[in-house]
Amino acid sequence: MTAPAGLILSGGESSRFGGAPKALLPVGETTSIRRLAETMLGAGCDPVIAVVGRHRAPVVHELRGLDVAIVDADRWESGRTASVQSGLVQLPSEADVLFWPVDHPFVAASTVDVLLRARERDALAVWFVPTYQGQGGHPVVWRPPVRAEILELRADAPIRALLDEFGPQVLRCPVDDPGIRENVDTPEQYRLANEAWHERAVI
Numbered sequence: 572m573t574a575p576a577g578l579i580l581s582g583g584e585s586s587r588f589g590g591a592p593k594a595l596l597p598v599g600e601t602t603s604i605r606r607l608a609e610t611m612l613g614a615g616c617d618p619v620i621a622v623v624g625r626h627r628a629p630v631v632h633e634l635r636g637l638d639v640a641i642v643d644a645d646r647w648e649s650g651r652t653a654s655v656q657s658g659l660v661q662l663p664s665e666a667d668v669l670f671w672p673v674d675h676p677f678v679a680a681s682t683v684d685v686l687l688r689a690r691e692r693d694a695l696a697v698w699f700v701p702t703y704q705g706q707g708g709h710p711v712v713w714r715p716p717v718r719a720e721i722l723e724l725r726a727d728a729p730i731r732a733l734l735d736e737f738g739p740q741v742l743r744c745p746v747d748d749p750g751i752r753e754n755v756d757t758p759e760q761y762r763l764a765n766e767a768w769h770e771r772a773v774i
Contacts (some may be wrong), residue, residue: 572691572758575712576666577616578658579639580651581623581630581673584695592626595633596761598768603676603755608639614683616669622658659718668718671710677750677768678710682712688711689744696742698734701751707743708751710723716740 581594581604594604602607604621608711611619614753619637623630624644631641642661644654662668667690669683678701685700690712699712713721720733734741749771753764 573666574615574617574689575669575687576662577611577614577619577770578655578662578668578670579604579611579619579621579673580654580658580670581621581626591760593630593676593755594626594630596676596755598676598765599772602633604673605633606676607636607671607673608634608637610678610680610683611669611671612638613680614669614687618662620658620661622654624654640705646726650725652721652724652728652730653726655730656722656724656726659722662718664718665715667715668713669710670713674755675709675751675753676755677753678745679746679748679750681722681745682748682751683710685744685746686710687760689742693742696740698737698741700741701746701748702743703746703749703751708754710751 593604596603598606608619608621618640620640620642621630621634622642622644627643630667644657646653681702687702689699697714697716700707719739721730750768755761755764
């Protein structure tokens with residue numbers, strides 16, 4: 572089986588974070604976006620691209636030295652889906668995609684391994700979603716049929732609306748990782764998620 576591509580989403584304005592780029596938030600001794608990129612590369616994703624928008628310059632600087640391509644989300648103001656579409660069209664059409672938004676930086680590397688092993692075992696599923704205590708989160712793996720549907724969405728349409736369409740072809744993968752649900756949209760959410768992550772690391 573060919574390696575999956577890696578798609579990091581970092582194209583937003585971070586308005587609820589006061590305009591500061593969430594990609595540069597400290598996560599241990601590194602930053603959010605660098606941690607995502609290094610985890611993807613370590614898992615064998617090839618190619619790995621980062622979709623950037625408002626905060627292009629600091630994100631590009633932070634990824635220096637890594638084998639990560641930069642894609643500009645020209646329509647980032649139109650919505651999150653528009654930024655995802657900007658990245659998908661730059662990836663090989665036959666490749667499966669590990670999609671990871673930068674505002675989920677506290678996911679364990681073992682969760683990525685679970686998703687990629689599930690991808691290798693299950694030839695029928697097209698959308699792999701990690702779950703913690705019954706609730707889904709990020710990152711996810713998409714096969715080409717899902718990618719094709721995402722590219723047909725309106726720029727402001729939520730991608731999760733497609734889950735029902737794929738029904739039994741969505742494979743939910745239980746993981747012991749609350750990080751998949753920790754969406755860092757505000758400084759307070761970051762503070763709480765960072766504290767919880769450090770507590771998990773100590774245990």
